[in-house]
Amino acid sequence: MAHPLLEPVAAGQTRFRMQGLSPDARGIAVGREVLVTFPTIDWLIAFLGAYSDESSLDDLLPTMTLEHARRHEGGHAILLRAAAADGYAVDRLGRLAGATRGLLFTGGGSVFLRWRGREAPFGYDLVSLLSPSGEEVLVVDLDHVASYTAIDRMDPVELIQRLQLRRVPLPLSGVSSDPERMGLKDLALALVAPGLASRMLAHLWRLEASFAGYYVQLEGDARASLLLRIRQPRGRVLDVLHGTPGVELLAPVSARAAVQVGYRHPIQLSSASACLPGEEMFLFRGHVGRVERLPGPPRFIDGRHLVEATGTAKLRELGQLREADLAPLQVELQVRPAQNPREPRGTLISWDQVGLLRHLVYLIPPSALAASRVVPLEEGLVVITGSSIGARSRAGMGAAAAGMGAGAIVPLGLRLGEVAPGVLVADGHELWPRVRPSLTRQLLGLGPEDHALFLRPDAEPIRVTEQQLIPLDAALIGRLQLHETTTVVPDLPALEPGEIHNRKLGRFALWGFPRGPKGPTEDGRGQ
Amino acid sequence: MARSLPEFLDEFVLPLLGGGPVMIDGPLREKDLELMLEHAQELARPELRFLRLRRGQELVADPELPDPDSDELRLWMGLYNTLVFDHPDRHRVWSRTIVWRRVEGTTRSLLTLPAPTTCDGALARHVSVGAFFELLRQDMVVGSGGSELRAVGQELPRRILRVAGPGDGIRSEMVRWHEQGHAPEAQRAIEDALRASPLTCVLLPLAAPPGWSPLAAAEAFCDRAMVRAICHRWARHRDWVAVGGAVAGALLPSLPNPGRANAPNPAVASPRAAESPLALPGAVLPTDPQVLAGVAGALIHLHFLKVLELDARLGVAAVSRDPGVTAFLALPLVLPFIESATGSPLGGLPEVADAQRTGRDHGQAPIARRWTEYLDHLQELVPKSAVDNLLASLVPRIVQTS
Numbered sequence: 001m002a003h004p005l006l007e008p009v010a011a012g013q014t015r016f017r018m019q020g021l022s023p024d025a026r027g028i029a030v031g032r033e034v035l036v037t038f039p040t041i042d043w044l045i046a047f048l049g050a051y052s053d054e055s056s057l058d059d060l061l062p063t064m065t066l067e068h069a070r071r072h073e074g075g076h077a078i079l080l081r082a083a084a085a086d087g088y089a090v091d092r093l094g095r096l097a098g099a100t101r102g103l104l105f106t107g108g109g110s111v112f113l114r115w116r117g118r119e120a121p122f123g124y125d126l127v128s129l130l131s132p133s134g135e136e137v138l139v140v141d142l143d144h145v146a147s148y149t150a151i152d153r154m155d156p157v158e159l160i161q162r163l164q165l166r167r168v169p170l171p172l173s174g175v176s177s178d179p180e181r182m183g184l185k186d187l188a189l190a191l192v193a194p195g196l197a198s199r200m201l202a203h204l205w206r207l208e209a210s211f212a213g214y215y216v217q218l219e220g221d222a223r224a225s226l227l228l229r230i231r232q233p234r235g236r237v238l239d240v241l242h243g244t245p246g247v248e249l250l251a252p253v254s255a256r257a258a259v260q261v262g263y264r265h266p267i268q269l270s271s272a273s274a275c276l277p278g279e280e281m282f283l284f285r286g287h288v289g290r291v292e293r294l295p296g297p298p299r300f301i302d303g304r305h306l307v308e309a310t311g312t313a314k315l316r317e318l319g320q321l322r323e324a325d326l327a328p329l330q331v332e333l334q335v336r337p338a339q340n341p342r343e344p345r346g347t348l349i350s351w352d353q354v355g356l357l358r359h360l361v362y363l364i365p366p367s368a369l370a371a372s373r374v375v376p377l378e379e380g381l382v383v384i385t386g387s388s389i390g391a392r393s394r395a396g397m398g399a400a401a402a403g404m405g406a407g408a409i410v411p412l413g414l415r416l417g418e419v420a421p422g423v424l425v426a427d428g429h430e431l432w433p434r435v436r437p438s439l440t441r442q443l444l445g446l447g448p449e450d451h452a453l454f455l456r457p458d459a460e461p462i463r464v465t466e467q468q469l470i471p472l473d474a475a476l477i478g479r480l481q482l483h484e485t486t487t488v489v490p491d492l493p494a495l496e497p498g499e500i501h502n503r504k505l506g507r508f509a510l511w512g513f514p515r516g517p518k519g520p521t522e523d524g525r526g527q
Numbered sequence: 528m529a530r531s532l533p534e535f536l537d538e539f540v541l542p543l544l545g546g547g548p549v550m551i552d553g554p555l556r557e558k559d560l561e562l563m564l565e566h567a568q569e570l571a572r573p574e575l576r577f578l579r580l581r582r583g584q585e586l587v588a589d590p591e592l593p594d595p596d597s598d599e600l601r602l603w604m605g606l607y608n609t610l611v612f613d614h615p616d617r618h619r620v621w622s623r624t625i626v627w628r629r630v631e632g633t634t635r636s637l638l639t640l641p642a643p644t645t646c647d648g649a650l651a652r653h654v655s656v657g658a659f660f661e662l663l664r665q666d667m668v669v670g671s672g673g674s675e676l677r678a679v680g681q682e683l684p685r686r687i688l689r690v691a692g693p694g695d696g697i698r699s700e701m702v703r704w705h706e707q708g709h710a711p712e713a714q715r716a717i718e719d720a721l722r723a724s725p726l727t728c729v730l731l732p733l734a735a736p737p738g739w740s741p742l743a744a745a746e747a748f749c750d751r752a753m754v755r756a757i758c759h760r761w762a763r764h765r766d767w768v769a770v771g772g773a774v775a776g777a778l779l780p781s782l783p784n785p786g787r788a789n790a791p792n793p794a795v796a797s798p799r800a801a802e803s804p805l806a807l808p809g810a811v812l813p814t815d816p817q818v819l820a821g822v823a824g825a826l827i828h829l830h831f832l833k834v835l836e837l838d839a840r841l842g843v844a845a846v847s848r849d850p851g852v853t854a855f856l857a858l859p860l861v862l863p864f865i866e867s868a869t870g871s872p873l874g875g876l877p878e879v880a881d882a883q884r885t886g887r888d889h890g891q892a893p894i895a896r897r898w899t900e901y902l903d904h905l906q907e908l909v910p911k912s913a914v915d916n917l918l919a920s921l922v923p924r925i926v927q928t929s
Contacts, residue, residue: 496546
């Protein structure tokens with residue numbers, strides 16, 4: 001039987017044979033570094049792609065090294081080394097590595113152990129110490145040791161930048177059918193060949209697209225190409241850009257990277273900003289298989305400065321207004337009979353009918369009663385409810401909600417309808433000419449809470465201020481007399497706790513305790 | 528210091544019961560008791576009976592207190608001597624330490640009284656001891672912060688008043704005597720006073736001496752009016768969970784051990800020293816099922832009162848690890864098992880569904896719902912082992928279990 005090389009770590013174990021292992025918060029033995037071995041570089045790319053989908057590659061890249069290594073027993077492998085954070089992060093690496101045919105080991109320096117599994121939930125430790133020789137890396141599994149020697153190293157950033165784009169199918173109905181799925185809903189970039197630049201600009205201008213652009217000199221081109229940025233492009237614009245030969249439509253994947261529509265980068269670039277160093281902008285062109293590095297951050301210029309204007313019409317400024325007198329236009333606001341019915345908002349009750357009103361108030365609903373206001377006038381008593389002004393105040397809300405006020409309910413007197421907010425006209429009349437309601441108040445010179453009453457066509461209108469409006473319920477009810485309460489005084493005061501007063505003790509206060517403690521008495525009492 | 532019974536009643540007992548200045552002077556001797564009993568007719572003074580009755584009426588409506596007797600006089604004298612131990616002039620007394628020990632022995636002897644046998648007897652003890660725990664003291668204080676002079680229950684000395692100015696912060700503080708620090712002798716005497724009044728221990732379980740059990744006040748738990756008063760007094764306490772926990776924690780250890788009950792009688796067992804008991808058995812507490820049902824029912828009723836007050840769910844949010852508190856919280860969960868003996872908080876009321884159908888729902892439906900919700904809340908909160916413990920220890924002593 002083979003001698004086991006590793007032994008499971010026990011729960012709570014803090015000392016390990018292998019240097020560099022330490023328990024994390026859960027008690028799992030984690031080394032300083034992790035090592036993932038992949039059989040081919042394709043699986044490494046698959047691992048990086050899966051990791052970037054799930055988490056940010058920026059966490060991994062600063063400490064990550066990639067090596068092409070040869071195994072002493074034969075064969076090659078790609079080794080990925082990175083710093084190990086804690087058990088949770090290493091668990092995630094192990095899960096992703098397992099899905100992409102990689103093997104995860106933890107350790108440090110040149111010795112790495114198998115990561116924890118079902119048999120050893122707290123990880124493994126060495127049974128006996130191993131000593132690697134030279135540059136080789138020892139990878140210890142349960143029953144065998146593999147030693148790797150690095151052949152060459154790869155720069156992860158350079159590797160990610162050089163990756164070939166993968167084709168993705170486009171919708172049959174064109175890119176405009178689903179711009180959100182293509183990543184073009186908010187912003188689209190277009191690289192226009194030098195010969196097409198002016199025509200494309202003119203076309204976009206005619207389409208009234210919101211675009212900006214600038215000219216970039218691509219490596220190997222004689223003339224500068226035009227890079228366009230279109231915000232919230234419409235479907236028509238996208239179709240034109242995508243269907244025109246010489247124009248490449250690019251979808252932005254991060255702040256400084258864009259990938260040609262119809263292609264996909266194997267790595268999720270939005271989670272790998274460390275892969276794109278500096279301030280340059282990267283255009284991944286799948287059609288020609290190139291990555292364009294634009295010098296410096298893009299400085300787009302608004303589209304209206306890029307097109308040339310050809311219009312010739314000129315606008316004439318208005319010089320001076322004619323000094324005209326508008327007096328011939330002015331007419332007098334008057335009250336005239338009208339046929340259209342209005343909802344009554346108030347009523348004018350003559351003084352001889354006020355006694356009837358006193359009997360009717362018992363029938364008025366409480367909300368309508370609360371919203372009603374009265375104004376005593378020479379002509380009689382005006383009851384106003386639910387005017388547009390009153391509805392704004394708190395008291396009027398009840399009547400507005402009820403849709404009916406006391407003025408509408410009381411079957412007495414002359415009804416008043418509202419022609420403008422707070423402007424009441426006798427029923428069967430209206431103001432002529434029909435100016436805007438707000439203008440009516442302005443023409444009458446009313447304050448914000450004032451009312452105007454046109455009681456008769458021949459009489460002058462009356463202004464009623466807020467202070468002159470008396471609530472109907474307050475005007476009706478006289479002052480109520482309350483009986484004073486009589487409190488019953490209890491015959492006996494409540495019992496109070498006693499209060500300790502310590503008198504002065506003399507020097508001989510303990511006279512009378514000369515003998516020793518008494519023994520138990522006959523009835524069993526005593527000390 | 529000898530003094531007559533009328534003087535003692537006027538200066539100590541009547542102010543203790545009815546309020547007013549309680550004068551503390553030198554300690555009383557055993558001999559003073561004999562002297563006082565020569566005027567025993569003074570114990571029948573109407574104002575003394577009246578004050579005792581009013582004190583008793585703070586708990587129950589019509590208490591039938593026994594007339595004051597020599598035992599009650601001994602209790603008053605013991606309480607008086609307890610206050611002497613906290614006298615600020617003790618250090619001025621020209622005496623040896625052994626004499627103070629004799630004073631303590633006398634005091635504890637005075638406070639050692641037979642257990643009350645009736646509910647009214649227990650109430651009569653509580654009338655005095657309960658008033659004793661409510662005593663106040665007015666202290667005069669000069670200075671502030673670290674350097675202050677406190678005249679404990681006295682006026683400030685004239686020499687201090689002569690030199691003290693308005694900037695010295697002369698003030699008077701009213702404090703509750705029981706909550707202040709005490710001399711060791713006074714502390715021991717307080718425990719004796721509480722042992723003499725089991726009903727006071729029930730009403731103030733957080734102050735009860737160690738080894739106390741609510742079963743010592745068994746007769747109080749058989750009186751319906753008294754149990755109601757006890758429940759409401761518990762419910763007035765802000766930390767009612769701790770109060771209930773103290774009662775439950777004192778109750779469970781005092782239940783007799785069934786294994787010990789079956790031990791062979793030492794009289795008929797072999798006379799060998801190894802098997803004979805080392806000491807005589809202590810006071811045997813009554814374990815009548817009716818008494819145990821009264822205690823358990825009172826504790827459950829305390830839960831119900833708090834549910835009525837809408838205070839229960841908040842109060843029981845944090846469970847302590849105290850076994851007494853845990854047992855107290857687990858008690859309502861064993862109610863279905865002891866319901867036949869204790870009754871139920873909602874017993875006697877029609878079922879909610881019946882009440883709604885007949886239209887005679889007088890508002891008990893929300894109470895029943897809150898009580899059910901509270902029980903569910905306790906079910907989540909209390910560990911199952913606590914309920915099992917009660918089912919094994921307490922329930923078989925209340926009802927017959929199969």
